[in-house]
Amino acid sequence: MTFFEHCDLDQRFTLSKSSWTPRGQYALVFDFDQRRAIKLYMNEDTSDEDVVFKIMAKFVDSGAIRSDSVWIQVSPDGNELIDQGSEVEEDYTMIPCYWTRDQFPPALPSVRRSDLVELDRLGLQVDRVAYDIPEGHTKEATFKYLVYENNIGAFWEEVNCIIGMHARGTHPNIVSFDRLVTETVKGVEKIVGFTTDFIPGGTLDDSKTRLFKLKYLHQLIEVIDFLNLELGVVHGDVLSWNLLIDERTDNILLFDFNSAFPLGEKPEISDVDLVVVAMFDVITRSLGDVFDGESPYEIDGVQLLAADLWEKDPEVNLDADVSEFLRVLKAWVERRKAAEEDPETEEVARNPVEWPEIPDPPLVDCSGVMEPRESEMRQRLIMAGQPYMAWQRPSSHDLSLPENKGKVLLATGEFV
Ligand SMILES: Nc1ncnc2c1ncn2[C@@H]1O[C@H](COP(=O)(O)OP(=O)(O)O)[C@@H](O)[C@H]1O
Ligand SMILES: [Mg+2]
Structure with missing residues (x-):
């Protein structure tokens, strides 16, 4: 099963434009599964992503859209595929x-x-x-x-x-x-x-029962200090879905530098806060429930560490008490935050990657x-x-x- 068979429709599709032409109202949709842009015409409002993506998924996955079509026309209720075509003037692929x-x-x-x-x-x-x-x-x-x-x-x-x-x-x-x-x-x-x-085995987000060792937290702290303070790179997305465990070496691995930026460029985003949030997620598996609708990138690590919310999910396996994870995290966060706030020890990377x-x-x-x-x-x-x-x-x-x-x-x- 690929990612696209279980992800949400608004992850698979992107509505890049909704507009009107003499043929009618259309939505330009990009399908990351097929890596293809399709114009969807329907004589209805085409700005509602939920409606548009459901229609697209239905007709793409039933095989009704020809591989060379660049537009389709559906009935106003979205139930029927009325027409499709491959004229080059209708091709809005970028x-x-x-x-x-x-x-x-x-x-x-x-x-x-x-x-x-x-x-x-x-x-x-x-x-x-x-x-x-x-x-x-x-x-x-x-x-x-x-x-x-x-x-x-x-x-x-x-x-x-x-x-x-x-x-x-x-x-x-x-x-x-x-x-x-x-x-x-x-x-x-x-x-x-x-x-x-x-790296086989999936991300930390993919499996909640896989043993999470205290040594992984030590490794994570070490690699974030190295990234931030040696290389001058802030990862910006240190969360369970961007961390893997390499079973061959038994190491935690950070990947996905899609949100990375040079240290100092976005002071509002800190890898230190994100590590706290990631550990909260790994241990309690309640990130989505506790911070319902809140961006994980805006959670204050110090406040979260002080909060009375760190209850281990019964299915989660750790090789040390939660209190031990918290002790290690608190000591590190205190050290990094103190360095951040002290003008004498202002955080500057030793050897920044440019x-x-x-x-x-x-x-x-x-x-x-x-x-x-x-x-x-x-x-x-x-x-x-x-x-x-x-x-x-x-x-x-x-x-x-x-x-x-x-x-x-x-x-x-x-x-x-
Ligand atoms: N090196 C890797 N080894 C194993 N799986 C990976 C690796 N890189 C990415 N993945 C998988 O691919 C998914 C998407 O990759 P990622 O780099 O996180 O892209 P995005 O920027 O879209 O989040 C990850 O969530 C993970 O499941
Ligand atoms: Mg990612």
């Missing part, structure tokens, strides 16, 4: 203007996207993949890629933060960078994503005028007879169809 290989450090290893085989879909723009390495071996990796145009800026920050940390060497509690992923378009090598080592600002976007032909753009319309490339990066793939639902059995799905979206 393609990011990928960075070129020479915008990244030359020594980094790389792998071509067409050499990656999709094994599983782990999240939005994140797959588990495999590729061949010398001596007849294959390597499993996590492939994090850029396909959705609104993620361009965040993706630049993430990949460059990871590359910058990688240049400092590996850390036993940080998931390692593996390779850049490339694709050549019109003779130019582009960067479409990167791989990291794949990464380049996002490059100026390339010039793109916009109705005959060249303008700087981060992404471009696929229809223009098609009309101009130019090649483009294709990402569309079958929906998770279609992977198990009899005609697809025994085939291999490449990271390009192609079945072979």
Whole structure:
């Protein structure tokens, strides 16, 4: 079962635009499962995400939408698929203007996207993949890629933060960078994503009964101090869904630098507070209930530690008393908070990782005028007879169809 078969519909789909044309009211929807944009026409208000996403899921997963369709028309009650088409003028797919290989450090290893085989879909723009390495071996990796145009800026920050940390060497509690992923378009090598080592076993969020050891907390504290105070990186999302336990080494591992930023840039977000929240989540499994509707990024760690709420969930397994976890956490939080507030010991990273600002976007032909753009319309490339990066793939639902059995799905979206 892939991520898309059990996630919420508003995770799988994004409504990027709701507008009106002579054909009627439409919603432009991006499906992260199929990696494809579809215009949904219905003679009704198309701004309600719940309604739109339910309709999309129904028609995508029943196989009613042809793979080349760029729009569908449904009845006003959403029950019937009335029409669909693939006219290029109706194609509102956007393609990011990928960075070129020479915008990244030359020594980094790389792998071509067409050499990656999709094994599983782990999240939005994140797959588990495999590729061949010398001596007849294959390597499993996590492939994090850029396909959705609104993620361009965040993706630049993430990949460059990871590359910058990688240049400092590996850390036993940080998931390692593996390779850049490339694709050549019109003779130019582009960067479409990167791989990291794949760690089997799932995140801390995935399993509440797996033993959580006090040593993992010690490791987490150590790696956060190293990240913040040595490398000058704030992870910004240290929560149970971004922590793994590597069963081979019995280490806790931090991953997902999608929200990372240089120390000092966003004083309102602190990894120290987030570690307290993550431990509260791991021990009590009541984060969602206690802080219903509240953002975990705004919870004050000191207050939470002082609160009388740390009751272990009966199914959670720890190798020490909750009081021992709290003692370790409190001592650390006090030390870090005191350092933060003392102007004498103001937190400055010893050896900060620095990464380049996002490059100026390339010039793109916009109705005959060249303008700087981060992404471009696929229809223009098609009309101009130019090649483009294709990402569309079958929906998770279609992977198990009899005609697809025994085939291999490449990271390009192609079945072979
Ligand atoms: N290196 C890895 N090993 C194992 N699973 C991973 C790894 N990286 C990501 N995952 C899985 O993929 C999911 C999405 O990856 P993540 O980097 O957290 O992306 P996002 O930025 O969308 O949160 C994670 O929640 C986790 O289940
Ligand atoms: Mg994540």
